[in-house]
Amino acid sequence: MEDERRVIAIIPARGGSVGIPRKNVRLMGKKPLLAYSIENCLAAEEIDDVFVSTEDAEIAEVARRFGAKVLERPLHLADAITTLDEVILNSVKQLEEKKEYFSFVVTVQATAPLMKPENIDKAIRKCVLEGLDTVLTVVENTHLTWTGSPDGGDMFPAYAQRVNRQQLPPSYKETGGVVVCPRDVLLSTTSRFGQHVGVIEISKKEAIDIDDYFDWWLIEKSLQRKRICFHVIGNRLCGLGHVYRALTLADRLVDHDIWFLVNDESQMAQQIIQDRFYEVVTVAPGKEVQTLLSDGSDLIINDILDTEDSFMRALTEAGVVSVNFEDLGTGASKATYVINSMYDAPAGQVPSNVLSGIDYCCLRDEFYSVFPRESTSTKDVRNILLLFGGTDPAGLTLKILHWLDQIEGDWEVTVILGIGFVHEDEVVSFAGQANHHIEIVRKTKIISRYMSEADIAITSAGRTVYELGSLGIPVLSVAANEREMTHDFVRKSPGVIFLGAASELTETRFNRILGQVVYSDILRSKMTQHLLESGIRNGIDNVLNIIDKALRVIPGSDS
Numbered sequence: 002m003e004d005e006r007r008v009i010a011i012i013p014a015r016g017g018s019v020g021i022p023r024k025n026v027r028l029m030g031k032k033p034l035l036a037y038s039i040e041n042c043l044a045a046e047e048i049d050d051v052f053v054s055t056e057d058a059e060i061a062e063v064a065r066r067f068g069a070k071v072l073e074r075p076l077h078l079a080d081a082i083t084t085l086d087e088v089i090l091n092s093v094k095q096l097e098e099k100k101e102y103f104s105f106v107v108t109v110q111a112t113a114p115l116m117k118p119e120n121i122d123k124a125i126r127k128c129v130l131e132g133l134d135t136v137l138t139v140v141e142n143t144h145l146t147w148t149g150s151p152d153g154g155d156m157f158p159a160y161a162q163r164v165n166r167q168q169l170p171p172s173y174k175e176t177g178g179v180v181v182c183p184r185d186v187l188l189s190t191t192s193r194f195g196q197h198v199g200v201i202e203i204s205k206k207e208a209i210d211i212d213d214y215f216d217w218w219l220i221e222k223s224l225q226r227k228r229i230c231f232h233v234i235g236n237r238l239c240g241l242g243h244v245y246r247a248l249t250l251a252d253r254l255v256d257h258d259i260w261f262l263v264n265d266e267s268q269m270a271q272q273i274i275q276d277r278f279y280e281v282v283t284v285a286p287g288k289e290v291q292t293l294l295s296d297g298s299d300l301i302i303n304d305i306l307d308t309e310d311s312f313m314r315a316l317t318e319a320g321v322v323s324v325n326f327e328d329l330g331t332g333a334s335k336a337t338y339v340i341n342s343m344y345d346a347p348a349g350q351v352p353s354n355v356l357s358g359i360d361y362c363c364l365r366d367e368f369y370s371v372f373p374r375e376s377t378s379t380k381d382v383r384n385i386l387l388l389f390g391g392t393d394p395a396g397l398t399l400k401i402l403h404w405l406d407q408i409e410g411d412w413e414v415t416v417i418l419g420i421g422f423v424h425e426d427e428v429v430s431f432a433g434q435a436n437h438h439i440e441i442v443r444k445t446k447i448i449s450r451y452m453s454e455a456d457i458a459i460t461s462a463g464r465t466v467y468e469l470g471s472l473g474i475p476v477l478s479v480a481a482n483e484r485e486m487t488h489d490f491v492r493k494s495p496g497v498i499f500l501g502a503a504s505e506l507t508e509t510r511f512n513r514i515l516g517q518v519v520y521s522d523i524l525r526s527k528m529t530q531h532l533l534e535s536g537i538r539n540g541i542d543n544v545l546n547i548i549d550k551a552l553r554v555i556p557g558s559d560s
Contacts, residue, residue: 007103008125009050009096010042012069013088014111015079016057020213025055025111026063030224034211035060037114039067044118047125048107054092055079072096086192093187104184105129108193112211113178115223116203121179124201128181134195136181140208142174173200176208227299227552228258232289234305235263235270237421241391242464243304244270246326246363248277250302253545262292269391269421290315299555300324302548306484308332322554324547337551340544343463345489356547359490362467362540367449373473373533374453382412382519386455386474388448390463391419395481395503399427401459404508406435410519413438415451420444457518457525462491462499470496471537475518475528479503496532 014035018024025035035053042051053064054072056079061071072092077083089108096103107125109116120138128136143166149156160169179201182193209219231251235244244267251259260280263270267283274281284292290312293301301316301323307330316323317335325336333339339355346357385405389397398416405414414437418425425443432439442451449472452458458469459477462485469476470490476497480486483502492499498514500506518524 006105006129007049008047008105008107009052009101009103010045010048010107010109010121011072011089011092012038012042012051012053012064012109012111013085014053014055014057014060014064015074016055016060017079017081019081021211021217023059024211025057025060029114029217029220033063033067034114035063035111036067038109038111038116039064039069041114041116041118041121042107042109043068045121045125046118047122049103052092052096053111054088086194089193090187090191093184106182106184106187106193108180110178110210112216113176113207113209114211114220115207115209116178117207120201120203120207124179124181127199127201128183131199132197133199134182134186134197135193136199136201138176138179138203138208139173139200140176140203140205141171143169143172145169146172173202174208176203177210178203178208222256226257227555228260228297229254229300229302230260230262230293230296230298232262232293232301232303232305233267233270233274235267235273235391237269237392237394237423239306240394240463241269241273241419241421243306243326244273245365245391246464247302247304248274248279249363249365249541250544250548251279252366253541254548260296260298262289264289273420293321294319300548300551302326303328303336306330308336310335320556322551324551337554338547340547342467342540342544343488343490345493356543359467359535359537360540361544361547362464362537363544364468364471364538364541365449367447368468368471369538371449371453371472373471374529375473380522382410382456382525384415384455385412386415386417386451386458387460388417388419388458388465389461389481390465392421393419393424393461393481395461395479396424397461397479397481397503398422399424399431401479401511402428402431402435402439404511405515406431406437407508408512408515410437412456412519413440415440415442415455417442417445417448417451457515459515461485461503462488466491466497467537467540470494470532470535473529473533475525475532477515477518479506490535494531494535496528496530496535498528 014025026033042048051069052072053069054074055061056074056076064071072095078088078091124136146159147156148159180193186195187193206223211217231247233243233247235241261274262282264284264286271281271283301321304326306327308328310331313332313335323336324338326340328339340361341357342361344357387401452469453472455474458474461481462478466476466478478491478497479500480502491497
């Protein structure tokens with residue numbers, strides 16, 4: 002913009018608010034509501050001076066403290082029926098009398114604290130460069146609308162054809178947050194709204210204007226909103242449990258802005274996240290730190306197993322707050338919190354940032370709408386469930402199916418094949434000639450349904466054990482890899498029979514142990530009772546509390 006142009010902002014702020022008494026000077030977070038609009042105007046590049054029009058001494062004092070100049074408003078212009086045009090015109094005339102020179106007037110509402118300075122600038126530039134009489138902020142408001150009086154008489158549709166919202170012509174609502182007009186238009190017409198009007202579309206968040214306590218609550222929630230990154234892995238080698246845990250937590254953190262980071266080795270994870278409509282960024286291995294730091298997220302949640310010291314040091318030195326899951330690596334000590342739900346607390350002195358054990362397991366939402374079975378609910382085994390995660394990297398599905406089929410018994414087998422399972426054709430072929438009826442379930446989104454119908458489940462030693470345990474299903478567990486051999490709940494819980502490493506499990510031992518469970522309803526009942534008493538279903542609330550504590554560590558947090 003040209004140097005001779007001078008732009009002023011005027012923020013109307015009267016003291017007689019009825020809906021929320023003392024609204025403009027009430028603390029929103031850690032500062033008065035009025036302060037937000039003053040700071041937004043001061044941060045706008047195109048504004049040269051910021052004024053607050055008020056009749057209230059307290060508002061005037063707050064305005065000065067936060068860098069604005071004060072224009073004293075006459076009392077007759079401080080009532081509830083005076084229009085903003087009258088207030089702004091009076092302010093401009095006061096400045097004219099003081100020989101203040103300016104060419105554009107920007108009205109900014111004190112009750113729209115989330116307005117971005119860049120959108121104030123955008124509105125000013127549009128007004129100047131396009132020679133408009135008025136530019137105002139609007140928000141998209143395309144809906145099926147009606148006209149008339151709801152108190153009586155007919156109502157009339159304000160649309161030509163009843164179609165889905167996406168097919169309606171776009172409609173916009175004036176927000177009142179920002180109005181820009183040339184000084185000459187205001188003085189010649191006594192109105193901020195001339196014949197040639199332009200608009201700047203803003204987000205629904207910016208458009209919130211505080212009229213009542215519900216609006217106030219929305220603004221407070223918005224100001225407390227943080228940006229959180231879930232840095233996850235998910236592939237055939239490590240499975241998909243990390244992705245599903247992260248998605249479960251993300252679905253619960255609706256107050257915040259969520260995004261995901263994966264590297265090129267986790268394409269399966271990327272697809273699952275995209276299918277849930279979250280923002281996901283994929284980078285080459287080794288580029289994770291650079292991407293994480295450039296985004297400026299408030300909190301980073303690493304669900305990538307063990308972290309290296311150099312990785313966590315880079316985050317810590319940048320002031321990043323982090324929560325790591327299942328991290329036994331050299332970088333774990335540098336995380337704000339480490340949650341190791343698969344391991345009990347180690348003996349001796351435990352670092353204060355490490356939280357261990359079943360109290361921190363995360364069940365997916367679907368498990369909270371399923372009623373756990375009673376410990377005495379099953380006398381005979383009718384259904385054996387077989388599932389080995391999303392990928393079955395140890396190839397246990399076919400091996401166990403073959404063993405099960407050699408055992409006599411009046412049961413059917415349900416096999417759940419995950420999204421990354423690559424031997425489906427072989428399973429289908431085997432099922433076609435098996436002695437037992439085998440139901441094959443592919444890529445289900447309601448796995449809890451099949452778990453709840455099982456009398457016994459055979460699975461690997463990961464998070465699936467917790468899901469089955471939450472429903473009281475007796476579990477036979479096989480460690481698919483070396484790390485799963487260290488999972489404490491699987492090895493110690495009376496509700497789980499741990500069969501050891503997959504590489505060492507023999508058919509003879511498997512058949513013997515399965516027989517003990519199948520033919521002893523007393524044993525199964527005790528296993529169910531132990532699982533139901535273990536407190537698995539409380540874990541996610543504990544994890545969310547830890548994440549909330551981490552968010553409070555963030556510098557400048559109002560919590």
